Amino acid sequence: MATLLSLPREIIHRVLYFAAPASRKQFRLASGLSGEIGRKWVFESVQISPVKKSCEGFKRILDDPNLARSVTKVYIDTRDPDRESSVDGYGNQNEDAMPSDDGEEGGDEFPRPFWSLVGRLGELPRLQSVALRFDPECDGEEDDWNEVEQSIEFRHSVLCKVFAVLANLPRLPTELAIQDLQNINPTDPDVKRDIEKVLGGLKSLRLNIANEHSDGNGEHDIEKEALHSFFPTLGSTWLAPAAANLEHLTLYSNLFIGFFPICDITNIHFPRLKTLALGNYTFMHDSQLDWITSHGSTLQELYLDDCPILYEVKLSAADTARTLLDKDRYKPHPRIVGDDLYASYDKRWCSYFGAFAEKLPHLRHFRFGHSPAWWQDETTPFEAETGITIGFDKESYMTYCEGYGPSQYMRSMIWDVEDEEEKERNFFPDYDCRVQPSEGDIAALRALLRRTGQEVELDEDGKNCNPPSIYH
Template sequence: MSGLASLPREILGEIFLYADLQCRKELRLTCGTLATIGKGWVFRDTVVSLEDESYNRLENILADPSLVQCVTTVCLNVSKWNEEDVDYDEQSEHGDEAAEWSALPERFRALFHRLGELPRLQGVSLCFDEACADSDDWHIQVPQSQAFRSVVLRKLMTLLVSLPQLPQGLTLHNLHNINESEESAVADITQVLGALRSLRLNIVHQEDGNDDFDFDSTNPHEFFTALPSFWLNPAASNLEHLTIYSNLFYGFFPKLNLQGVHFPRLKSLAFGNYEFVHDSQLDWILSHGSTLTQLYLDNCHILFEVAIDCPEKTYLEPRVFERREGLPSQDRWASYGTRWHHYFRAFNEGLPLLRKFGFGCTSWLDLDHAHGNATTLTLGMGEECYAVFNDAYGPPYPLDSHMKYMTSIEGSEDQEYRDEAPLIPSEEDRQALGDLYRRIGQPFSPDMTYDLEEMVIGSHWS
């Protein structure tokens, strides 16, 4: 161990950087040199959850002048909070802002307001429960109402703008797809966004067991339409890291149009559950070629065929749609001819600074992200990387591997489904992907996993 301790401090710092929290703690116990260097790494990221252990940890840190200098990132985790366990005061009502806030444990509220005592605080994350409802009429039972989420988010933004220095990193995990509309709340959010270098949005939408209802409800469409102006444009000038994940596929429908947003300093970009259906989406990524060094596409699809009864609400111009025999009379059909090998070659040529690339799939929603559990992206081209969108004959969700048409049965007045062939990744796709990895010098083999903890979860601001 003395040999390890004799290494330059820069190398020892790199060792702590790539070690998990438990290893960092054990390394600190080996000798005085590693104890000194490792202190900052052990106490760098702090979680404040609704548990005595986390309360005690932060209180002890705040009481120690040397430890308080170590904390740069705080995760406020209220994901386990269940309003059903709260008995609201007779003088207040559920949904009232003061009542919603005061219902949280007193120790949590006290420590929340003491975050300003952390002089080196640079990143903040807020984690809600993943289940949400589009309104507070309780027709769908969820642990946390929209009123509760709104109050906590407003309190956080008010706190952040009061700090001596605005944070440079913000992660909102399980952000419900309803934006704040109250003027002062919007002003606080806009001010916080303007100082950010890192923004990670993990967005959740109402689920009630009926995928079609989830998909066709109003909120997802309003949220993604407003996302560029509400969340991205205020941060555009300084932002270096952007992550957008959603538990509902988005891009085509609900429509997300990023063409009006440009990030002159963007270094890393991650999309989860994003749909590509037009070359302008590829062009938007390539427009950041002078700065982009990391790109992650997690469970993203190319939609090679789409059929929908409301083309005016999609990413595509209505004029590109046409009628197609075998589809319902109200549906319109369109196709997209660009393939993944076109994308990979474009990244290879148009992103000269790219050094890290992840293309694959991970079940990020199934993990406890707020506590820093590792999330891994399984690299490679699965058959699901090409898909069709068909809102008439979905399974029931409109995304499927192939298009379905109705056709007449010979000699009968009845009709039956006719399944078109799915689009399977080609050898050309795989070759172009391998060429991209080789060019950037990143090891690659099918089923290799890639650690996405920093990118997707945002356990640290940078």
Template sequence: MTQLTIDTAEYTDTCMDTYDWEYRDEELLLSFLAVLKKLGRLRNLRSVTLRCSSECVGPQQRRHWWARNVPECIKFRTDVLQSLFAGLNASHATPKLEHLCIENLQGCGNETVARSRDFRAVMSRVRKLDLQITTEDVDGDGSLPANLGKKELHSFFGHRLVQEWLELVRNNLTHLKLYSRNMYFGYLPKCHLPTFSALRSLTLGGMSFNHDEQLNWILSHRDTLEELVIDNCPIVIGVRIPSTLDSDNYPIEPLFNSSTTGSILAPSSFLYSARWRDYFSRFAVGLVKLRSIRCGFGDWYDNTAFPKSMELGTGLWAQRYRILDDGEWRRPRFGEHGSYDGKWSDPPVYPDCTDEDWIALCEVKAAIASRLGG
């Protein structure tokens, strides 16, 4: 056996309300963890996928009605991760594991796991890392401003994702797939990713671009990058938020949905002038080893974009430009006859650059074709 998938999500979203922690079979759970600790006996194991529940409850274990039906608390997830890495780093295990995929890793960080010897030893051998981050829905109703207000969310994307996971693999990683399941990351929550010296394949899902620094980060892999996949990653052309902004236009103290939080700060705003035509043109010239590019909008509505990322085609997508208004991600309005449900008196207009975006994307494809001798 060279590949193994472990699925801990015992119930689908349609039957979550039938689950009750009071009736969890503790003996069965202990047996399951014991099996994970013996995975090192699979001597030819090269790829492991761990699928966790998409529903999670934060460190404060918030007591909303829906939280009672969340099957995987932080302790459960910690026990599973610890047992998994212990098994993969057992004394009888052979260091053949190269690919690690975790679907629905909880976005709050876990010092117990990150500091363990087993975790660090296993990660030092990983060459291909796939991570999909899932985050807590505070009120159980998908309220974005409330969810963005969680400090652990900003801490995770701001530094724990990098320090606890990515820094350990930055010198040996050849393939990285990084998705956020239920919210955009990049600007809010802020996320600065490290450069990977050997990276050949980069797949991003749900990352928002709002500064040239992020474009330059992709271009910093020019000497190694051969494949680039961009799935539902919008350029943020405008931000309006009730917070003071720093010199780089990031909120110093994020306060969201001022109508509900009672914020008395005057809204701050900024515009970002780059368009996809600029990004694609830079890719065509700067990514000199690129052999494949795919971009678009995957199966996000069915929550299968992450596992189906290989099926993504290449083209322009309607959601490729967004604005952030008072904690809510919105589509810019389409000129005089378009629709817009935001509160700005004069919000940014959807960029009229479809032809230019498409021409620039074709430039990338042409550069790849010439490189491949096509």
């Protein structure tokens, strides 16, 4: 430690910049001098949740001017991140949880001491970034019987209160992240005004969307009306107010979006966008590719996490109006019985990668593949886009086949056929996937990675030769 402390302070700070949080804490406790130097890195990012220990710790930081000046980021957790204690709408709290405002355990309101501390965020003079984190499991108005930790009403109330605080800070945050934002759009004019005010000052926005999900009947998830009212308006509600200044945009969903439910953001341009990350976003139209490349004058980083190209789709005539494609793109198909309609897409990943190489001249970092962080803590990857394992996987090309489960998104189309052997192959699509990553796809990915200076070894199938151990 004495050798490290003999270095110039700017070098010590550089070392701490790359150090893990646990190492920073150890360094700070080593001596008085290391404590002074390490304070910035230990208290740069802090967390508050509605449990007694967390609130007491956050209050100590607020009450100490030196510590308060160190904080640049605050995580507002609506539950204990370690899940050792939780505040919810059903009275399920442990002994560390604090009573709600009405003096009873539980309820949809957080305890008054917690909200009092959140209301003091303005006392952090260097605060730049705020992350609001909900529970990944959510219910809907149609499933009142399914008691999850956090109801729609609970989430809506928290969202309104947090944005009211943020909108009235002496200096608006420049970074905002919301983990497991359920697909609800506040309609109250005052709340909308607060949201738009906060979004208008952002340089970085991360939205991880949580949707209702049934492990036993996953094919019904996409039928929920909330999806089809939320995602078509996501752009106008959450993205357009931030468009002028935004430099970083991350958009993830726990269900596939883009094609169906429709999430068309191609009419929103971000003139300063440097980083774009998409998770579970499906490609089915050239306008989506053109939208990405339209940011070629600024875009430097692009992350595509479990983002498939849909090469074939079939769905009911009634649902065609709620998809990314125009209705005239759908036609009857000789192998489809009944009123379902069919559409296909002829673009392949080699076309996308070639366009990125040609039309994104400032691109310096590109990751396409699957993040090992998917479903850790039962949720989507959060602040983890740089950890995507590069390479093709089984979901690089997919189809949408309405009426089948556990998900309508699958590797191959299930046709209406009489031949029993073909029926069996349909239900084991891994053995009969018509579209696989081609040699051209793999060559185009390698060429793009070389252009960005990334050394990634891919095998003949385009898979990563050195995936992390938790890759799945």
